[in-house]
Structures are given as C-alpha cells and as structure tokens.
Amino acid sequence: MTATPIEALLSRRSAKLVGAPGPDAEQLDLILRAGMTAPDHGRAQPWRFTLIEGPAIVEFGEFVVRAQEAAGQPMPEQKINTMRSWLAQAPLLLALACHLNPEDKRFPEQERILAAGAAVTQMLNAAHILGFGAFWSTGLGTYLPAVQQELGYTEPEHRLLGFMSIGTPLRAMPSPMRPDPATFIRRWPQA
Numbered sequence: 001m002t003a004t005p006i007e008a009l010l011s012r013r014s015a016k017l018v019g020a021p022g023p024d025a026e027q028l029d030l031i032l033r034a035g036m037t038a039p040d041h042g043r044a045q046p047w048r049f050t051l052i053e054g055p056a057i058v059e060f061g062e063f064v065v066r067a068q069e070a071a072g073q074p075m076p077e078q079k080i081n082t083m084r085s086w087l088a089q090a091p092l093l094l095a096l097a098c099h100l101n102p103e104d105k106r107f108p109e110q111e112r113i114l115a116a117g118a119a120v121t122q123m124l125n126a127a128h129i130l131g132f133g134a135f136w137s138t139g140l141g142t143y144l145p146a147v148q149q150e151l152g153y154t155e156p157e158h159r160l161l162g163f164m165s166i167g168t169p170l171r172a173m174p175s176p177m178r179p180d181p182a183t184f185i186r187r188w189p190q191a
C-alpha cells in the first residue's frame with residue numbers, strides 16, 4: 001500500500017469474503033502487535049485472542065451450527081450456507097475476547113471492554129494497511145454460552161466480543177461512503 005498513513009487509515013473498510021493467502025507469521029505478528037498499541041487504563045491488557053486456522057475454521061463453523069441447534073436457536077439454512085462459504089475460504093479466524101477480571105475494581109468494567117475493542121480496531125487497521133481484508137462479526141454464536149465455553153471465554157471472568165476473519169479480499173470493493181463527521185459533533189458551550 002503506497003498511501004500516506006492518514007490515507008491508509010481513512011481508506012479502511014471491512015472485507016468479509018476473503019481467501020488465501022492469509023497473513024504469514026510475520027504479518028500476523030504485526031497485526032497482533034498493532035492490537036497491543038490500544039489505549040489501556042491501568043495496564044489492564046484485557047484483550048484476548050484465539051487463533052483458529054486452516055481446517056479448524058470449518059470445524060468451528062460446524063460446531064456453531066450444532067450449538068445453535070442445541071440452544072433451540074437453529075440457524076436458517078440460508079444463513080448456514082452463507083456462513084459455510086465464508087469460512088470455507090477464510091484462511092484465518094480470530095476469536096476476540098475481553099478479560100473482565102472482576103476482582104480488579106480499579107475502574108469500571110466498560111473500560112476493559114473499550115480497550116479490548118480498541119485493540120480489535122487497531123488490528124483491523126493493521127490488516128488493511130498490510131493489504132488484507134478483515135471483518136469483525138458477532139455471528140458464529142458469540143452470545144451462546146456453549147460457544148463461549150468451548151473457547152474458554154465465559155463470564156464473569158471473560159466476555160466474548162466476536163470473531164475476526166482475515167485474508168485476501170476475493171473481490172475488489174469500492175470504498176464506502178463515510179458520513180460527514182459534522183453530523184455527530186456538538187460544541188460546548190452551545191452558540
């Protein structure tokens with residue numbers, strides 16, 4: 001990518017449908033190191049990631065289908081098909097979690113969740129800057145206790161924040177229109 005850093009940042013967009021190649025070991029290390037640069041109150045370092053690679057990605061998808069069924073929330077066939085074709089091609093899937101560490105009462109829980117979310121965003125940015133497509137999803141049974149248990153991210157100790165797929169975008173995607181920041185801005189004191 002031959003953009004200036006700010007151009008690279010402003011051109012980030014999600015890409016769900018990705019295939020091989022995924023990041024190699026060095027590129028994955030850079031993506032994870034970008035996560036470590038997230039702002040973090042009290043050095044809580046609350047971000048946690050589980051790498052799911054290769055055939056394990058498809059296996060994990062099938063586990064989710066069974067977990068949804070067992071929870072009495074079966075996925076519609078169309079959704080299963082979409083999920084299967086997404087996962088069949090994705091070279092890398094990360095489970096994203098926050099260590100809530102409820103014994104640590106120094107600051108409110110939300111500060112850990114925000115720091116973990118900021119780490120995920122830094123990783124999305126890094127993947128994009130390295131030329132990969134990445135996508136944050138709270139599909140794949142994020143809110144199902146059986147999925148949280150399988151990954152070892154159960155409450156009250158942890159919270160599962162979703163999944164990130166990373167790979168080479170399968171099709172060129174136009175940059176989406178981004179909103180005018182003025183829409184979201186107020187001034188204080190008001191004029």
Ligand SMILES: Cc1cc2nc3c(=O)[nH]c(=O)nc-3n(C[C@H](O)[C@H](O)[C@H](O)COP(=O)(O)O)c2cc1C
Nearest residue numbers: 012013014015134135136137138139140161162176
């Ligand atoms: C916490 C979180 C969870 C998300 N979960 C989903 C999801 O399950 N399915 C989905 O289609 N998009 C989901 N998204 C949205 C996509 O990751 C992506 O941000 C969206 O498609 C907009 O694309 P953009 O990032 O290029 O603006 C989620 C986003 C966030 C922040």
